[in-house]
Structure formats: structure tokens, C-alpha cells
Amino acid sequence: MTDLVRAHPRLLRQSIREGRHTGPTAGLSRGWAQANLVVLPRDFLEDFLLYALRNPIPCPVIDVTDPGDPEPRLAAPGADLRRDLGRYNVFRDGQLTEVVDHLDDLWTAEMVGVLLGCSYTFERALADGGIPLRHVETGRVVPMYDTNIATRSAGPFSGPVVVTMRPVPTPLVSRAVQISGRYGMAHGAPIHVGDPAVIGISDLDAPEDGDPPDVREGEVPVFWACGVTSQRALLAARPPLAMTHVPAWMFVTDLLDEDLATGIPLQPVAGGGRGRTRESDG
Amino acid sequence: MTDLVRAHPRLLRQSIREGRHTGPTAGLSRGWAQANLVVLPRDFLEDFLLYALRNPIPCPVIDVTDPGDPEPRLAAPGADLRRDLGRYNVFRDGQLTEVVDHLDDLWTAEMVGVLLGCSYTFERALADGGIPLRHVETGRVVPMYDTNIATRSAGPFSGPVVVTMRPVPTPLVSRAVQISGRYGMAHGAPIHVGDPAVIGISDLDAPEDGDPPDVREGEVPVFWACGVTSQRALLAARPPLAMTHVPAWMFVTDLLDEDLATGIPLQPVAGGGRGRTRESDG
Secondary structure, eight states, rough: OTTTTTTTTTHHHHHHTTSSSOOTTSSSSTTTTEEEEEEEGGGHHOOOHHHHSSSTTTOEEEEETTTTTTOTTTTTTTTTTSHHHOOOOEETTTTEEEESOOTTOOOOOOOEEEEEETTHHHHHHHHHHHOOOOOHTTTTTOEEEEEEEEOOOTBBHHHHHHHHOOOOOGGGGHHHHHHHHOOOTTTTTTSSSGGGGGOOOTTSOOBSSOOOOOOOOEEEEEEOOOOOOHHHHHHHHHOSEEEETTBBBOOEEEEEEEEEEEEEEEEEEEETTTTOOGGGGO | OOOTTTTTTHHHHHHTTTSOOSSTTTSSSEEEEEEEEEEEEEGGGGHHHHHHHHHHTOOOOOOOTTOOOOOTTSSSSTTTTTSSSSSSSEEEEEEEEEESSSTTTTTOOTEEEEEETTHHHHHHHHHHOOOOOOOTTTTTTOEEEEEEEEOOOOOOOOOOEEEEEEEEEGHHHHHHHHHHOGGGGOOOOSESOOOOGGGTOOTTSSSBBBBBOOTTTEEEEHHHHHHHHHHHHHHHHHHHHHEETTTTTTTEEEEETTTTOOOOOSSSSSTTTTTTTOOGGO
């Protein structure tokens, strides 16, 4: 059996495309960046890109396909966004209508795919840095909350900033800010530390998405901007058809987590980055 | 006489708008971020934003106006991009045709303005960090070079990555990388350190733009991505009409230099950021 934790993303994507791996992607192809996917009609692209550029912390764009082309040439040359994710949400007129396992029929010549950085990148770094992640330890989904912070709108796209919350032991809060802050293309540093009421969250035990948290004595709630912000904006814009990844079934790129901190190298390595390795591959 | 070095950007922009300050902006409104300006027809906007998103190190977008609206609502509420810069380059069909001091007649309802982060932000930080800046000391323009690194194209926009070069004393190179690397929205860390030939520069004394450098014994040439990259792409795309700032006559924003490192705050301060101060204002 292939060790998907250590597998190159190309092998993991192939496994997903061929239906051999059907589960979530968290922790797989360790060290390579995973991404949120938003697919929408090209008529909506300009406003969506404006929206993302005006809200880069919740919506960090890492690649955009050409219309009709399902290959993300920068993030994963050779990949196929129609088939390389395990599950997709389908939205019609802003409403979630179905969950599908490929987009062969839905990805018409009018559709474009946008990849956005994802919290898995900084979570890996937090874990490597000795910051415990309660929702991982307990096998829960990280809680997500709407805040009273409005995004900067663009055309029909608007809505609240959505955040994830992770409880951090008080002595480690500064360290967690510094570690995650390096990953500017994966939500970066927390946008709030401490009292949830300050950002409009009245009850930590009632997240809009994910599982209720388990905040213990001596821990501080720490809030990071979340990619679900872009899904809220998509609901507001109500395109006739749009698709996204299903949370936890992410797109696995050929970019390193480090690329989302230091920037994607300007001079592509021969072979579109495929020859790049991590230290642990050596 | 107003001390423009310490002036709030609002006052400096007013001085420029009223023709009282007509010179370059380097060193003025210290601590506030200055920006490159690209104005182009909205038909070209989507491809230009794609181009910028695919090349965020040379082309870091910090604000985009709505079509026809000359106010950069995020970067400087109340400002007028038609009048708040001292000089503008006008390009017709990709050729520089004239230099003007306002855009009142050229900024039609079809035009959009894009602001891009600028090297002044990291140069201020380098100077504060004890890194000598030869071109500043000698009153020259920083040298700019085309490289053999291609940008990632989008629609009609393509071209080489353009870099600036600053000689750095060998013992300070690592420090210069670390300091500038914080400013991800102002070109970030150098894209190359050392031998110019590696990035296709055969003669350091013959820059495409700016003045020849003065690299001395014990100094290493260090290369940063440059906003002129976007002007090269504009020449390639040949829009019927486009305008840019004139190098050194920048747009002065209400954003702090620090905002281009840490990110523009998600929750705008009351008054659109106008109430924000720097430590030295206290």
C-alpha cells in the first residue's frame, strides 16, 4: 500500500482520480500545500478576483486557471481540477444542491477554477512548532464562526469574514502568532486573540460550521481568517452554477508549504516543479 | 513651510494636488507606504489582475478602484488618483506619448486604477536597519535590469521580470534579505543574490533604466523584483490608452509601510484609517 502521508502530490492526486483514495486529505503528502477550490463562470471571475485581492488574508489566491482549462498550470502542472479532488459541492443560484465526486459534466468552457491557500499549511507548521491542535487530537472538525468584521465587497461578492478558532495554551500564544504569521498566502497570523465577543462571536459553543470546541483552563481562543469566507461571498453573489471543494477534501498542489510563506519561486524548475523535493524525501 | 517628511499623506497629497509640491516623493510622509499606479481600460482589467496574481512578487496589488472612480477606497479614502500624483506617463497603443500633471481628461468612465506596492517601503526598512543605500547616498536613480526570468503570462500581458539592484556589503547580505523579506506586498526578499549573469544580466554598468551602479570592493549585487515589470507587460498588451505614475513621483497612500508586511488590517479604523498614526507622530 502506498504511504500517502509521504507520497508526492502527483501520486496522491492519481490515487484520488482513480477512486483508490476517497477520504479526506488532511496530513497526506506532508509538506506540500493543500488548497481550497472555487469554480465559477468566467463572467464572475473579475469581481471574484477583485474580492480576493481586497481580502487577501481570508482569500489568498494561489492560482487561477484559464477559462475552460481544468489544469492549474502554476500550482500543479498536469493536474485536473475536475477529478483530482475526492468530493465537490455544487451550488446553483447560491444554494448547495448536490455533492459529486467529479466535475466532468459541470466544468464547461465557461468555467474557471481558483485555488486559495488553506489552513492545513499553517497547522502543519504549528504542530511542528509544538503547538497542540485540539481538534486534530480529538478527531473533530475545527469550529468556524461568522464575525462582525465585514469583508471589502466587489461587485456582487460580499459577506462577513469567517474565522476558525483553535485554543492555544497561554504561554504559546506569541509563538503561534509568529509561526502562522510566516504563511501570508495561507491566512497568515491570527486576526484576533482572546475575547470572542470583540469580533461578534457570542457563543463559542455554537459555531456556524465544524464541531464545538473544547477550550480548557489556561488556554486562549485564537482566531484565524478562514477560506470559507469565499464560500459565503459566493452565496451572496448567487452565480447560476458554482462548485467548491468539500471541506477536508482539498486539492493537493505541487507547491511546498514553504512557497506560501516565501513566495512561489519566480524561476520554475525544469519539469514544472515536479522535480522539487522536500528534505524528508532525501 | 510644511515639513513634508513628517506630513500625514493627506496633507502631502493636497500639496501635490494644488501644485505646491512638484518634486519626487521619496522620503516624504515617512512611514506611510507609497505605491506604483497603473491606469487602464476596464476591458484589460481581468487579464491584468490575473497577471498580477500570477506574479505577486514583482506585481503586488494593494488596491483596485471601481471603473470610472478615481478614489482608492482601501489605500487612501478621499484621495483622487487623477490629481494626487505629480506626474503621469501616458501610453497609447503601448507607446509612451506624453507626460502630464493630471488625468482629468484621460480618466474616463472606462478607466480603472491599480495600486502596486513599491520598493520605497523596504528601502526605508533597510535604511532603518543599517543597510547603506548607495543610490540614495549618491543621489542617483536605482538601476533597473530586464532578466532572463519570464513572468507568468495572462491574456496579452507578458514579459520579463524586471529587477532593481542594490550593492550590499557582504556581512549585511543576510540581514538585508531578512529585513526586506518581511514586506511581502512590497516585493519582499531579493529574488537573486550575487552573479548577475545567472539571471541574464551581462553588464551591470548598462541598466535598462536608472543610473549605472557603483558596486565597490566587498559588496555583493543584490536583486529585488521591481514594479517596472508591470509597465513592461503593459507595453506588451498595448491597450489603446493607459497611464502610470512617473518613477519617483509615486502615489502616497494612507497605509503604513507595516501594512505591506503584516497585511492591511481587516477591521478598518473609524474614519477610513485617517485616524491612524505612527509612533513618531506621538
